[in-house]
């Protein structure tokens with residue numbers, strides 16, 4: 001991922017995340033779920049470029065298929081920041097989309113976080129990371145971790161974050177050919193919602209589960225199939241509410257070999273797990 005900065009333009013990375021495990025501990029009265037998860041970033045993602053406008057307007061190019069610009073988390077984040085700070089500036093925003101959408105790897109949330117950081121810098125607002133994370137939370141439960149940019153043990157709805165230092169292995173991430181709605185998974189009566197809260201993270205996160213995985217596999221055979229396919233190679237699991245599944249490897253060579261074998265059947269990518277988001281590297285903080 002490359003990035004560049006001038007006073008009137010800024011190019012920034014927008015990486016994906018994996019949920020290395022995901023426990024659902026309960027449901028709040030507002031319908032949101034209490035959860036425990038570990039987020040790790042991967043060195044693969046989208047790229048966003050921001051060009052300053054003085055008239056307070058926004059453009060996005062290209063638009064995402066099936067997503068009106070007004071519903072795009074990039075534009076929503078830009079408008080939230082503009083309103084919160086009463087800023088009169090705007091931006092032309094370019095998006096290079098590489099991340100599969102609706103795959104549980106947080107592409108939209110990451111785009112929102114990169115937009116908050118990018119415009120904070122371009123407009124010289126001087127908001128703190130904590131202020132940006134607060135604005136981010138109003139856009140989605142996964143936005144704060146992307147704003148903070150550190151691999152984290154998360155609780156609450158995903159916003160109570162404790163940085164963790166994890167091994168940085170290689171992952172194969174496969175995108176089964178189906179769409180899984182996060183809201184639908186969380187609304188499903190069959191979702192297990194009472195996993196006991198962990199007091200302490202175990203050393204080996206593969207001992208833990210993704211509580212959404214069985215439900216999603218039962219409803220979407222393509223997810224089950226991709227997971228079983230990966231399990232022939234390495235420990236594998238679903239991320240978030242799916243549909244993407246990932247397997248862990250010690251080396252890039254092993255991961256590439258697995259992806260090459262998958263190529264006829266699945267779309268996917270190889271990426272390294274990273275504890276610090278590439279976004280942080282390019283910000284003047």
Ligand SMILES: C[C@](O)(CO)[C@H](O)COP(=O)(O)OP(=O)(O)OC[C@H]1O[C@@H](n2ccc(N)nc2=O)[C@H](O)[C@@H]1O
Pocket residue numbers: 019022031032033034035037104109139140141142143156157158182183186187240241
């Ligand atoms: C499942 C995870 O991907 C784990 O990282 C996230 O918690 C989902 O985060 P997200 O996509 O940013 O979620 P949001 O956009 O805030 O919410 C999407 C939908 O998921 C449900 N939702 C989400 C997060 C959460 N802790 N409890 C929920 O019940 C809500 O019904 C909401 O309607």
Ligand SMILES: Nc1ncnc2c1ncn2[C@@H]1O[C@H](COP(=O)(O)OP(=O)(O)OP(=O)(O)O)[C@@H](O)[C@H]1O
Pocket residue numbers: 064066067071072073074100101102103104105106107108109111112142182240241242243
């Ligand atoms: N910039 C964006 N990038 C991707 N999706 C977006 C964006 N803005 C809005 N969306 C909408 O959000 C939905 C979820 O997108 P996203 O790629 O973040 O899913 P996800 O990886 O499953 O996220 P999460 O794990 O946070 O639920 C998309 O299907 C799309 O309709």
